[in-house]
Amino acid sequence: MDFACPVKCVAYFSGVTEMLEQAEVRFEKKYLPKRPIEELVEAVAGKLGVKPELICSGNKQRRYAEARSLVAFLAVEEVGHPAADVARFLAVTRMGVQKAVMRGSELQNRNPLFEN
Numbered sequence: 626m627d628f629a630c631p632v633k634c635v636a637y638f639s640g641v642t643e644m645l646e647q648a649e650v651r652f653e654k655k656y657l658p659k660r661p662i663e664e665l666v667e668a669v670a671g672k673l674g675v676k677p678e679l680i681c682s683g684n685k686q687r688r689y690a691e692a693r694s695l696v697a698f699l700a701v702e703e704v705g706h707p708a709a710d711v712a713r714f715l716a717v718t719r720m721g722v723q724k725a726v727m728r729g730s731e732l733q734n735r736n737p738l739f740e741n
Contacts, residue, residue: 659704662696662714669695672738681715691732697722698729699739 669692670677680692693715700706700714701722708722715722733739 659706662700662706662711665696665699665704668739669699683716691728693717694725694729695732695738696729697725698733701726702730703739 666677666680669675670680673688673692673695675688675692679689680696682689684690697711697715700711701708708719708726712719712722715725717725
């Protein structure tokens with residue numbers, strides 16, 4: 626960091642730089658081309674060794690529910706898909722997607738399957 630410039634110094638110490646970086650990440654997630662949800666389902670199915678069609682089937686077995694949670698987390702938080710789109714794809718409600726995102730985040734934190 627070049628502290629010779631007072632504006633950069635103030636921006637750095639006031640947290641503006643961090644806020645700008647966070648805004649840039651949110652912008653990229655919202656407006657740049659997204660990885661299709663179908664690809665995320667395939668990737669999660671491959672990592673967990675489950676059938677992709679059962680992830681979207683509403684199957685309540687733990688491994689499929691966890692796979693759905695990971696797909697929801699990746700689609701919403703990492704890729705930037707709207708929760709409503711993910712809900713339609715997974716055949717669940719938007720509230721179900723929001724809960725799945727939280728569970729998926731916990732699963733990813735405990736046992737990272739995908740790099741952030």
